[in-house]
Amino acid sequence: MRDIRAILSHYFDILEEGRTxxxxxxxxxxxxFKKSNSLKKLWKxxxxxxxxxxxxxxxxxxxxxxxxIEIASSIFHNCCFCERRCSIDRSNxxxxxxxxxxxxxxxxxxxxxxxxxxxxxxxxxxGCTFHCVFCQNWDIxxxxxxxxxxxIQLADIIHKRKVQGGINVNWVGGDPTPNLKYILEVLKxxxxxxxxxxxxxxxxxxxxMSLLNGIIDLYLTDFKYGNDSCAKxxxxxxxxxxxxxxxxxxxxxxxxxIIRHLVMPNHINCCSKPIMEWxxxxxxxxxxxxxxxxxxxxxxxxxxxxxxxxxxxxxxxVRDYSEGLGLHLI
Numbered sequence: 610m611r612d613i614r615a616i617l618s619h620y621f622d623i624l625e626e627g628r629t630x631x632x633x634x635x636x637x638x639x640x641x642f643k644k645s646n647s648l649k650k651l652w653k654x655x656x657x658x659x660x661x662x663x664x665x666x667x668x669x670x671x672x673x674x675x676x677x678i679e680i681a682s683s684i685f686h687n688c689c690f691c692e693r694r695c696s697i698d699r700s701n702x703x704x705x706x707x708x709x710x711x712x713x714x715x716x717x718x719x720x721x722x723x724x725x726x727x728x729x730x731x732x733x734x735x736g737c738t739f740h741c742v743f744c745q746n747w748d749i750x751x752x753x754x755x756x757x758x759x760x761i762q763l764a765d766i767i768h769k770r771k772v773q774g775g776i777n778v779n780w781v782g783g784d785p786t787p788n789l790k791y792i793l794e795v796l797k798x799x800x801x802x803x804x805x806x807x808x809x810x811x812x813x814x815x816x817x818m819s820l821l822n823g824i825i826d827l828y829l830t831d832f833k834y835g836n837d838s839c840a841k842x843x844x845x846x847x848x849x850x851x852x853x854x855x856x857x858x859x860x861x862x863x864x865x866x867i868i869r870h871l872v873m874p875n876h877i878n879c880c881s882k883p884i885m886e887w888x889x890x891x892x893x894x895x896x897x898x899x900x901x902x903x904x905x906x907x908x909x910x911x912x913x914x915x916x917x918x919x920x921x922x923x924x925x926x927v928r929d930y931s932e933g934l935g936l937h938l939i
Contacts, residue, residue: 613725616896616937617865620725620827623804624776630804631864632674632796632824638662639669640676648683652819655680659823674797677820681790689814691738691786692852699787707753708736708787714755716766718775723867723898723939726806726829730767730775737783738812740845741833743873743909750783751907760791764798771801779829781808789817796824811856812846818859828860830868835883839876843915854887861892867939871900872924875914881927889934897936899928 614621622628640658642651658673684690686698695704703709712735719731737750744750758766767778778799780792786809796805804826811830813821832853834840840849860866868888872881888895901924909915931938 613896613937613939616894617725617827617867619865620777620804623802623826627802630802631826632799632805633802634664635674635677635823636668636672636797637665638673638823639665640671640673642671642676642679644679648680651676651680651683655819659819662823673823674793677824678790678793678797680816681793681820684816685790688787690789690817691784691812692814692848693738693812693846694814703736704787705740706736706738706784706787707751708734708783710757711788711791712736712753712755713758713763714749714783716763716770718770718773719779722779723829725939726777726779726867728774729777729779729806730770731779731781731808732763734780734782734785734788736787737810738786738846739784739810741907742843742912743903743906743915745902745904745906746783747907760794761798763795764800767795767799767803768801771803775803777804777806777827779806779808784810784812786810786813786817789820793820793824807860811853811860812849813856815855815859818856818863822859822863825860825864828864828866830857830860830866832857832868832870832884832888833880834876835880835887839880843912854891857888857892857895861895866892866895867898868895869898869900870927871903872919872927873903873915874917874919874923877923877927882930885927885931885934885936889931889936893935895937896939897931898939899924899931 714733714735716732718728722729735749735754806827807825808829903919
């Protein structure tokens with residue numbers, strides 16, 4: 610097994626060697642565009658700059674981050690941040706995620722994340738692109754709660770949390786995906802050099818994955834299901850498996866990954882093992898966290914196959930199977 614520092618070398622270089630976080634580099638990449646440009650033209654410019662990066666020593670008049678914000682602002686009015694693709698103007702109404710104006714349910718230094726991430730400044734948004742019947746955070750993911758914090762004010766809070774010992778910024782929810790425009794606006798105001806973590810169910814659209822490229826240092830993903838049937842029945846989502854595999858592949862190419870998988874009762878053969886096999890074959894240098902925290906919550910008591918706690922024997926079976934595939938478990 611490779612050492613975790615080798616697998617997540619970029620992340621550790623920011624923490625230990627002062628390497629510049631990607632979003633800060635993005636601010637120094639010059640770009641020229643007009644707000645009147647069509648979305649197609651903005652994307653063309655974005656992709657050209659992303660593929661031919663030029664980093665200045667001083668802040669340009671307009672940067673690649675500014676361009677990402679402009680594209681995200683356009684998407685916000687015809688939303689396709691996730692693969693539900695509601696195509697609604699979210700300044701007027703909410704889509705399946707239930708998110709209009711970004712609402713932050715809580716933010717704090719989290720000591721319950723993976724050891725290499727703590728203390729992690731976790732920023733929890735309300736709302737989610739999924740409707741998981743077993744959600745343990747249903748009170749924020751399925752209910753609009755929390756308060757709006759101005760991006761400049763949140764950047765100040767991030768600085769204070771860093772001074773208090775926070776070693777990264779961990780965007781989570783619910784799910785952060787519907788709030789991408791807001792997150793980019795916050796990043797523009799952050800002066801600290803600090804790793805950015807995208808903590809997501811990874812049902813992002815290809816547009817969102819493109820905007821995250823060059824911004825996110827570490828993807829902390831939630832890989833739930835090994836097939837579409839379980840995803841549809843338990844999270845009310847379509848075409849799950851291909852979309853999430855695609856996005857993990859993109860994240861793997863553009864950054865570093867810790868993949869979380871929550872072992873659920875009666876879902877070892879249909880979900881856990883196929884996921885581990887796919888990771889081993891396609892993105893083998895990822896770190897994998899096999900999680901044993903499943904307990905029935907929300908509506909799970911009404912669904913026979915997931916109405917009980919997961920057995921430790923099931924978790925150990927998945928861990929042993931994953932180790933046999935050569936995966937790096939943390």
